Amino acid sequence: MNETTSTSQIRPIHTCGCDAYEPNPIEVLMHQMLHNGSEYPIQMAKRTFRRGQHLYRPGANGKHVYSINRGTFKTYRIGDDGRERILGFHSEGMLLGLDSLAGRQTHCGAIALDTTVICQIPIAAIMAAADKSKQLRQRLFEQFDDEIDRLGTRLSLRTLPAPQRFAHFILSIAGNSATVTVPMTNKEISNYLNLVPETVSRLLAKFQQRGWLTIEGREIQILDRAALLTQSAVADAPRGHPKFIGSIVCECSPGP
Amino acid sequence: MNETTSTSQIRPIHTCGCDAYEPNPIEVLMHQMLHNGSEYPIQMAKRTFRRGQHLYRPGANGKHVYSINRGTFKTYRIGDDGRERILGFHSEGMLLGLDSLAGRQTHCGAIALDTTVICQIPIAAIMAAADKSKQLRQRLFEQFDDEIDRLGTRLSLRTLPAPQRFAHFILSIAGNSATVTVPMTNKEISNYLNLVPETVSRLLAKFQQRGWLTIEGREIQILDRAALLTQSAVADAPRGHPKFIGSIVCECSPGP
DNA sequence: CGATAGCTTGAAGTTTTTCAAGTCTTGTGG
């Protein structure tokens, strides 16, 4: 293990030298409880990882939840065939390791994609704090809810054709900024989108050809967000009212 | 609304006329708290639904969590194109509506696929009980964990070829029994598996031809579970050690 | 018992993958 454990104790948020980040609500709450003279010995360490290092492995009995302060992680599982399946990418402000909260083995692992900084919160401390704080319990449920929503969204997107999925992906990692540094390889992107690296390469070329974006190394510059948005949504016309399948029809709209 | 609200008050588990079912831990816990003289006015109603009826709709502000006592539901979202995307099938012993627990709108809806009975637990009561019971909190986290695990599994399965996904599906709905009644239509199955109904039909025909199963109406009889299991797993040989992508390699095994 | 939706099956068409062969990058050791 050659990751860095930089600090180990109470410290105000935003003390790290890096840019301000949107801190995760749970991290904030834990910090607050710390300062409000909680009797629990909360040890929130900040740790740094470099590309390729594991934050945790599948099957681990996680003792911490991690709030990402900087950088990007991927979470993955190992399929029956022994190959990695990427479940998601996670960056600043997101929580990792929530699935250890119930005290069971994690089903997935997490690996840093670039240089990352996390705030490590002991599960014991969270649970102890949750015994006291209704607000914390509420936040935890919200975090779980968010996670389930993310997975559900990804599942419901799986059916779109490749160009749509890819355009959607570009926009999602770009957020509102015009340029993004993409920390994942084509292989990782393709795994995530259920494609093959060649297809990702071709799509990137196509989008560039059409003047929707430009690529320089790992930097993508969005030139035509509207076009990408259109591409990401286009399927076929939502003709008529919501379609329910299996003879189960939305009863919202009686015929004219 | 022509669903039936049959009973409305405290009653022991397993009172319904139907077969015994594996009750969900949360339901059991809530029942226990009821009998232990909880001061909360818990109103756990049992309700019956018929095929096509909504348990709840996407965007609803759910006020209950539902424990399925009998029958099967599908959960779904409406995609950007207005079409239904099935997220999962849920039967006896599973909890529905967990995503309302954080007090936000649900992203998905739930529809009965056959005649179903649910036990309806008010969220307010759950939250009040959770304030008191550490055990209940633990169980809730476990339920969330289960849900995340299910979704993650589904995501990591998405990459398999059609016959594999389908064989896996058959086995998963059959459980240990040799015969299953499949409450969903081919259209629903195909939506769930990200296929087209024709493909499902063809695969069913193929499996039957090979003597792996027989079909009579909505009944499937498993004849060769081993063959299905093989079919569900076959991809290509897990040659070598776990493969990590993007130059990120498992450092578990140093060379010989 | 007629109609509506579901199911089946064949043939053609598309999308995406596979295979192959280069080129480009990046990290490492000399």
Place this chain on the structure above:
DNA sequence: CCACAAGACTTGAAAAACTTCAAGCTATCG
């Protein structure tokens, strides 16, 4: 600091996996 090796990326051609289209059959529900 350069050279080399390993992996990443690109691009074309061929193939495979599914889907689409079409048409007939079958169940189910009023």
